[in-house]
Amino acid sequence: MPDRAPQPVDRQLPTEEARDLIALVRDIAHQEIAPNAAEEEDAGRFPREVFTLLSRSGLLGLPYDSEYGGGDQPYEVYLQVLEELAAARLTVGLGLSVHTLASYALATYGTKAQQVEHLPAMLGGGLLGAYALSEPASGSDAASLRTKAVRDGDDWVITGTKSWITHGGIADFYTVMARTGGEGP
Numbered sequence: 806m807p808d809r810a811p812q813p814v815d816r817q818l819p820t821e822e823a824r825d826l827i828a829l830v831r832d833i834a835h836q837e838i839a840p841n842a843a844e845e846e847d848a849g850r851f852p853r854e855v856f857t858l859l860s861r862s863g864l865l866g867l868p869y870d871s872e873y874g875g876g877d878q879p880y881e882v883y884l885q886v887l888e889e890l891a892a893a894r895l896t897v898g899l900g901l902s903v904h905t906l907a908s909y910a911l912a913t914y915g916t917k918a919q920q921v922e923h924l925p926a927m928l929g930g931g932l933l934g935a936y937a938l939s940e941p942a943s944g945s946d947a948a949s950l951r952t953k954a955v956r957d958g959d960d961w962v963i964t965g966t967k968s969w970i971t972h973g974g975i976a977d978f979y980t981v982m983a984r985t986g987g988e989g990p
Contacts, residue, residue: 823882826867830886833862834893842894851975855897856904856933859890865904866928869912873920874929900933903971907934907980927978935976939968947982954983 818824838855845852859865867883869875878886883905891898908927911919926932943949952965963983970979 818882818885819879823878826876826878826882827885827889829862830864830889833858833864834889838890838893838897842896846894846896852894852897852900853933853975855894856900857931859897859901860929860931863929865901866908866924868905869908869924869928873912873924874927875912875924900972903936904934907936907972907976907978910980923978932977933972933975935970935972935979937967937970937973937979937981939970941966941968944968950982950984952981952983954981954985956985 818827837858838852856865863876864886866873866875867878867886868880869877871877876883887898887902889898890901908924911923911927915923927934938947938950939945940950940952942951950965952963952967954961954963961983963981965983967981970976973979
């Protein structure tokens with residue numbers, strides 16, 4: 806039977822730095838991720854140590870500003886990194902995409918003080934993010950979510966139910982999608 810393992814593709818990359826980055830990711834994927842992937846998946850083990858390695862390698866915050874520990878890479882490069890990691894172990898590629906998505910709200914809408922305080926640890930300090938959107942009645946339809954967040958002084962009180970949360974129970978921070986206004990559509 807022929808070897809059907811995913812093969813690297815020739816990439817159209819914008820810079821020499823991006824080519825070096827993809828080479829680093831391929832090395833990590835082939836040497837550190839792929840050799841144990843099937844065994845760990847069969848055992849149901851989450852590869853937290855791989856995410857620690859990705860953090861130490863500067864790969865957790867690729868599309869974000871280097872001022873906060875990101876990699877200043879365009880999305881076209883970040884997406885190719887995801888493909889390389891997912892080819893070695895889907896859990897890792899999808900997990901990195903979830904972590905990146907979980908970091909987006911603070912990186913894009915957080916105050917400068919919040920960004921300075923939290924983003925370095927989120928993007929390069931070893932923290933792992935979770936993304937909480939899906940609900941029992943609406944799945945992942947953000948327009949139909951029912952979880953609410955209500956301001957209580959300096960805090961927010963969140964009420965509602967999420968169906969599943971990628972990285973739930975193992976994440977260091979959670980981005981929770983909640984309605985702060987009316988009922989929605």
